[in-house]
Every structure is written in C-alpha cells, then in structure tokens.
Amino acid sequence: MYQKWIKIGLEKGLSDMEVFATKNHSLRLVVYQQKLEQHVISDVENIRLRGIYHGKMASVSFEHTDEETAREMIDQLISNAQALTVSEPAIIYEGSEQYPKVKQNDYDFSNISVIDKINLLKEIEAGILKSQWATNVQTTVYVEEKSVTSIVNSKGLNLSRNANFAYIYTSGVFKKNDDIKTQYYTKIVKNYTEFNADEAIDDVVSKGEKKVGGKSVSTKRYPVVFANDVFSEMLAMYSSTFNGQAALRNLTLLKDRVGEKVMGENVSIIDNPLDEKAPFQIPFDDEGVACSPHYVFKDGVFEGFLQNLKTAKMLHVEPTGHGFGNGISPTNLYLVPGNVDFDTLIRPIEEGVYITDTSGLHAGGNTVSGDFSMQASGFKIMNGKIAHPVKMMVVSGNFFDMLNHVKDLGNDLKFDTSSVGSPSVYIESLAISGEE
Secondary structure, three states: OHHHHHHHHHHOOOOEEEEEEEEEEEEEEEEEOOEEEEEEEEEEEEEEEEEEEOOEEEEEEEOOOOHHHHHHHHHHHHHHHHHOOOOOOOOOOOOOOOOOOOOOOOOOHHHOOHHHHHHHHHHHHHHHHOOOOEEEEEEEEEEEEEEEEEEEEOOOOEEEEEEEEEEEEEEEEEEEOOEEEEEEEEEEEOOHHHOOHHHHHHHHHHHHHHHOOOEOOEOEEEEEEEOHHHHHHHHHHHHHHHEHHHHHOOOOOOOOOOOOEOOOOOOOEEEOOOOOOOOOOOOEOOOOOEOOOEEEEEOOEEOOOEOOHHHHHHHOOOOOOOEEOOEEOOOOEEEOOOOEOHHHHHOOOOEEEEEEEEEOHHHHEOOOOOEEEEEEEEEEEEOOEEEEEEEEEEEEEEHHHHOOOEEEEEOOOEEOOOOEEEOOEEEEEEEEEOEO
16 A cells, blocks of 8 residues: 555655554543543554655655545645745655664553453552542553554665553642642553552552651752652753754754763763663664664763754764654663662762752753753752651752762663653752752
8 A cells, every 4th residue: 555655656756755654552541539530542543654856855644544545645745845945855765774673562451351450540549548648649540552653665665663562650649737749650561460559559658658748958059869750851851952953953052062071971871772671662763764772972972963864964974763753852861870779879968958859840941051940859868868858949050060960870770751761860969949
C-alpha cells in the first residue's frame, strides 16, 4: 500500500516521497474514590506524508488509509510545497549503513483482565488512604500502549519499530496541622507482573508522611541535594538548549563551544537510545537515521548538539539520530550517576537542604541564560542526616553554573516518564529564600 502511494506521488511530480505511519492501541483506566471514572480503549492509525517538490519539502498528516484519501493528501502536499517561501534543506534519507538490534517486547498486556487492572488501582488508592495523614488520593491511573511505527520512502528505506509498555500513576495528598503536601508515584513496565500494589502504597505513604509538619529555614546559601526525579525535570527543561535548532536560532549559550569545558569534570550527560535501564530502546529516529549513544557533555566538555537531518546539513555536521516529530528530541538523556548511595552522599553536609519537590520551574526558568528561581520543598540536612521536613522555600541559581559546582553524584539513577534521567545531585551551594 505505502509503495503504491509513493509511486502515485512520484507520478504527480514529487522527486522523493516518504510515508511515516503509526498504529497505536491504548487502554486507559482511571479510578477515584473506588469508582471507575474512565475506561477508554483507542485504536488509531496516523499517516504523515513527506515529499520534495521542486526542491522544497512539505508534509501532510491524515488518518484514513484508503487510496482516494492518499491521492488527495499528495495533492495537498504539493500545494503546501508550492506555497513555501523559505529555503531550507529538503532531505529524504536513504538510510544508515547499519541499525542497532533492539529486543522487542512481546508481552501481551491484554492477557490480564480489565477487572484485575481496576482492582490494582483500587487496592493502591485504598492502601494510601489508610495513612493517618492522607486526606485524599487525587487520581489513580493505569495506561497500556502498543504501537508500531513504519517508515517507507522512495530511496528504498523500509523500517519498523515497536513500543509496548504500561504504567500506573497515583497522587496522594497528606495534611498535618496546616501543612499540606502531595506525593506522586509513577512506574513504567514492560511486563504486568512488575507492578506491585504494596510497593506503590509504601512509596507514596512513606514519602508523603515525612513531608508534612515542615519547618521554615533561614534565608542564606546552603549546600543543596536535589532528588533524582527533581533534577531529571530540570535536565529535561534545559535539554532544549542541547540541540542544533537552538544553535541555529541563537537560543543557547553552547553555540560555538564544542570542545570547550563548560561543566565540572565530574559531570557527563549522555543520550543513550539503547540503555537497558531506560524505559524504551529506540533503533532509529522518525527520519530513519540510526540511533546510537551520544555524549552531550563528557567529563565537563561539550561534545556537540543533538541533530536532525535539517540542522545537521545547515551546521555541516553529521545527523545524530534525534529527528523526532517535527523537531529534535533526546531519546534516553541522563546525567551519568556516581558511585555512592544516598546516605553517603549527604554525610559530609553539616547544614544543608534536600529538595524533593519543585513548582514553577517552567515559569521561573530561563533556558537560554540558565537562570532559575522556583518554589521548592524538601528536608533539612543536619550533621550528615535528614533532620526534618522544610516548608515552602525558593531556590535560585543558574543551571550551567550549578553543574560547575557538583560536589558528588548518587548511584540512584532514575528515569522519568519523558525518558530523561538523573541520580541525586549534591551541589556545593545555592541561594535559598525561606524565613527572614
């Protein structure tokens, strides 16, 4: 079918054409107050055609896969190309020399009954509410997705990759006196047996109970330890400056600094699409370029931007296999962990702050300059141990400067749902605004 569409496109005057197709099946269940609020099954096929007409690249997207619709969309694609006034590289990729082998997940989540999945959510919700400080469980969600992505083009490329996973998410609210805190839990799995209700309950309750009853801290500079999931959120935000598109638009301080030491020698950040510890392993990007491990920073030195085909051509470098969607995205980006456990990480700190939650990161962060100022909560560290929870404070600094003052890194690498990961990170000092 796809080859026939390509033939039609070439006959209509396209010099090259590509079909990018995704077939997705998903199930979503939501439980609230022991009642099933949502039970949604979705089966969707999306098609994106890309084509080059008189040297200009255009694209169209649609869902219906009949030939008549395809012909109409090819005509629309040509019309879109004719309307373009910008001059940019137009590339349909012929394929990489070789592609990494990725183990496919053949587990069938449908073998587990929907009733069992609903009961799992109910068990988690009920278990959290047994805590004396738990006032509500905002939501408990189960999602499973199975997708097939195919790329076929006029240059002979014919690729396919699969994704098959499930995740649960829950969020508990805890209150002690007037102090209210929220604790969430997320777990992505490739096999349903990896879910454990007791694990989810214990994680939410133990962390949520420890957060409430916080005290204020004095305003001054403190040694700061970021929890792994908090720092991964910060890394995800500032990773937008690690790509070639940001360089072309002058939206990154890293432009023209390849080969320079810009962070501490103990800081390495890698994007590894094949990492087995990450939720997903990806053999090629949406443009058909093979994916491979790529250091963005190695021992503090900037190794180069993430690129898609267009930015690589414009910057006269090789593509890195990060062309996803209509732009550039990392695959499994993470701060390379250290070798110490959490207790050892905080042991040298006489007085400091452990940050476990933030809010307002995107509003209070400037990705170009690296500056940030955001609300945070967590725990006071005293004499090398966690002392007590801390009420809302404001932490301020500069992301890139901060990574020049990393004292140590934990061994607790954790990926978030966006496939960005980090261990716990011990920063020499940051400005904390608390009690005057």
